[in-house]
Amino acid sequence: MSVTTDRVVYMDNNATTRVAPEVLAEMLPYFSDFYGNPSSMHNFGGQVGRKVAEARGKIAALLGCSPDELLFTSCGTESDSTAILSAIQSFPEKRHIVTTRVEHPAVKNLCERLESLTGHRHKVTQLPVECDGTIDLCKYEEALTDETAIVSVMWANNETGVIFPIERMAALAKERGILFHTDAVQAVGKVPINLSAMKVDFLSLSGHKLHAPKGIGVLYVRKGTPFIPFLIGGHQEHGRRGGTENVAAIIGLGKACELAGAKMNEENTRVKALRDRLEEGLIAAIPHSLLNGHKTERLPNTTNISFEYVEGEAILLHLDRFGICASSGSACTSGSLEPSHVMRAMGVPFTAAHGSTRFSLSIYNSEEEIDYVLAHLPKIIADLRAMSPFWAEAMKSQAGCGCGCKKG
Amino acid sequence: MWEYTDLVKEHFLNPRNVGEVENANGIGEVGSLACGDALKLTIRVDENQIIADAKFKTFGCASAIASSSALTEMIKGMPLDDAAKITNEDIAEFLGGLPKEKMHCSVMGREALEAAIASYRGVKLPMAEGEVVCECFGVTDLEVKRAIAESNLHTVEEITNFTKAGGGCGKCHDRLQELLDEVRQGAVQLAIPDQRPKRMTTIQKIKLIEEVLEREIRPALRKDGGDIELIDVDGDTVIVSLRGSCVSCKKSQTTLKEYVEKKLREQVLDTLTVEEGRA
Structure with a gap:
């Protein structure tokens, strides 16, 4: 034009989002200089492993959780899929999922296609929203049943920014012994989150929404929550997610979380x-x-x-x-x-x-x-x-x- | 982002002939707010049957606006009979092509032109008379068939790209496939009646479910001191109640899903779900 x-x-x-210049600077040495594999026995790789651990600590600090409750994924979508598929495998007899009509396609389309993925028919309750995008907690409570395997509700909506009362919703699910997942991709870094004070079992975040690069995501899995891996392979992430770590991106995300907190x-x-x-x-x-x-x-x-x-x-x-x-x-x-x-x-x-x-x-x-x-x-x-x-x-x-x- | 040609961008940013022709003697209005695009074409045909002036008003995306602009440029000064022969492909070609998902914008232009000519000539268009196939966008079978034949369409996806039919809830995809087969094969095939029961009434379902319960499921459960009773059938949801030792059995939910539901799906209807009713 x-x-x-x-x-x-x-x-x-x-x-x-733009990758923050501070984030990029932090990442650059880990492409061509310190390119070791964090799993290696030698110090050249081991020093990278320590840097990954440091990043994990920074992310945990922003979320108010323990570093070992985090596992690195490739994106928010992978985190969402991992959480939901893990929950329905952990409770194969429960065939009901509660979610909302305004979820991101990463959750919405997955729930709608569970039958072809698992071979079982799952009932999916997609809760309606009010005209201002908020949710009616009474309708939410009514939707929870003994059959419900997991609730998956986004923390904040990507299109409108409307925030759901996740703390309350997670508590209501927990009272009934239902696992609770939240896609917090839009919320992390913009609103305070303290997972240690909440009943959330799974939380998804995505690096590129908070000035880290694309291609890195995190899934928080509460200690004690049953977990079945999505990507099966090596012993990375204690066997919870196979595949060599995206080291530079992880280090970048650590820095981005530190900046977001500040x-x-x-x-x-x-x-x-x-x-x-x-x-x-x-x-x-x-x-x-x-x-x-x-x-x-x-x-x-x-x-x-x-x-x-x-x-x-x-x-x-x-x-x-x-x-x-x-x-x-x-x-x-x-x-x-x-x-x-x-x-x-x-x-x-x-x-x-x-x-x-x-x-x-x-x-x-x-x-x-x-x-x-x-x-x-x-x-x-x-x-x-x-x-x-x-x-x-x-x-x-x-x-x-x-x-x-x-x-x- | 769509890959628009420079011509599309040019006509979108600097549309020609926006507005309404004064003393128009042909008006074509197609589309609606709900559909996401709409075009009002006004033309003035002079005594020599030549389109002396043409203007448009369009609500829609860049390619809808560009297609409307292109259309008015094409038909101004054109004999009416020639204008009547313009196809949507001609409009797309004028713009150097449109993304395939946006071909319906050129179809909208052609339809508005036809409607304007029909209104000038005082005739009614046959297209709206057909049977509505796509309820979401109000597309008739005649429109779909025409698009298939004229634009040489081969898939349901292509029909959606050209007519929008099937782009909403997707319920009409089977019907679109039928229309596609019909047009592509030139004639309606010899009808071979399908004898398989497609839809069952609830009474038919209940009868069959009872038979399977009696013949297979109850005998198996009774071996373990259990039993089952049919409570209700609501659509495809079968509500049952477990009896005897099943009531206290920890594996009863597995039995329900892995055994009862499986058997009923195999032998009655593969869309059934079994749930335990709470007494």
Whole structure:
């Protein structure tokens, strides 16, 4: 595109994040200089093993757990699969899983395909959410039965940032002897987590969501929780996950967790203030824009706004011209022909679901970048609406109605 | 990210002929907000049967907007009879091609053009008359068959790419496959009736389940001093109650799933699940 700028304003941190320069610096020696295998007997490898142990300790410190409760995986998806498949193998007689309608595909699609994987039919309860994306704990309690093998509920939603009451939900599951897994990929590093004070059995995290590289994940397995490995091979991770450790990435993740702990306060003050200013600015400047998700029970970095009567892909590609990176829950960007399952579960009307746009910030965003988005997006929406066959009609009928209600 | 051609990007960023033609004498409206894309095409046909002006309004993604823009550029100044021959492939070609998943955008353009011409000529389009195959996107069998024949489609996935049919809940995939077979084989095949029972009524299920229980399952359980009773059948869920020594047996759940359910699936219906009812 001829007008494309070189500038990049990155506001898609729930998709992936920049590897922090400090993280990269920490990793670099472990590619070509200290390339030993941590399992080796010689000191050349052994010194790498000690560095891996150090990283494990840093990650445990951020999560409030013991280092030996962590095992390294290749990504958040592997962590999710490992936890859920382990639980249903540990309790083969229990054929029920409780999850939600807004889970990440790593959990949602796995649960929906368990039968072909295990050869057994599993009943999957996908709990509905309210229109603000929060969950009704009464419905949750009702869903738990003696047949339930595991509950798998995300800590924070990737599309809206809405946070579920994981501590309470885990306790309710535990009271009934049910294993509890949480996909905390979006939450780790953004909200405080103290696993030692909680009843969570499994927790998944992913490195590239918190300024570590792609290709590294962690699964927390509470001490005493029955566990059956997913990847079977060598003795790595005490036989709980075979495969040579992704050493450099593990060391990078350790550093990233250390940084996340130190910057948690900034995330919840400065970044949150930036997010709020962006959100309030857009909603004030653009008529017929709606916030998707609960206003306060939410990650500090995420905002999801629907601009009615325009389609998300068109918004994103216009933003892209200005180097602004965001994402959308519209059909055309979800890889299917329907808007995102999260928007549908929340009952966002079609007039708005196709135009849902997510901005997810990080500590690397600045005031000036917020101003830049606020300067460009209102015109993009106005231009697309001028082109939309529904906009003029909606405005007409609204004027006739006179009550200020939103048509849709 | 989609791989759009430079022409698609150009028409998306600088769309031609946006708006509505004043004194239009042909209007074509297709798609809906719910479907995620919609196009309103307005044309003015002059006394020489030439499209003097054409404008569009589109709600949709980049390729929908680009296809609409391309369409108006193609038909302006064109005799109506020639315009009527434009296919979706022509629109895609004008743009240097579209990603295969986005071909339905060009189909939407063609449909809007047909609707506009039909409205000018005061005739009704036959396409909407067909039987709705895909409920999610409101696509009829006539539209699907036409796309299969015209665009030489070979798979259900291709049908979805071109018409959106089957892109929602996926319930209609079997029907789409049937339509595909029908069109591809040129004619409807000689019907060979399928004698296998496809769907059973609950009464049929109960009868068969009782037979299997009596013939096989009860005798086996009784050997160990146990017994089983059928409580209810709700859809594909069979609710039973274990009796005798089964009640206190620690392995009763395994028996239920690994033995009872297995037998019933083999001999009655492979979608059955067995659950223990709480008395």
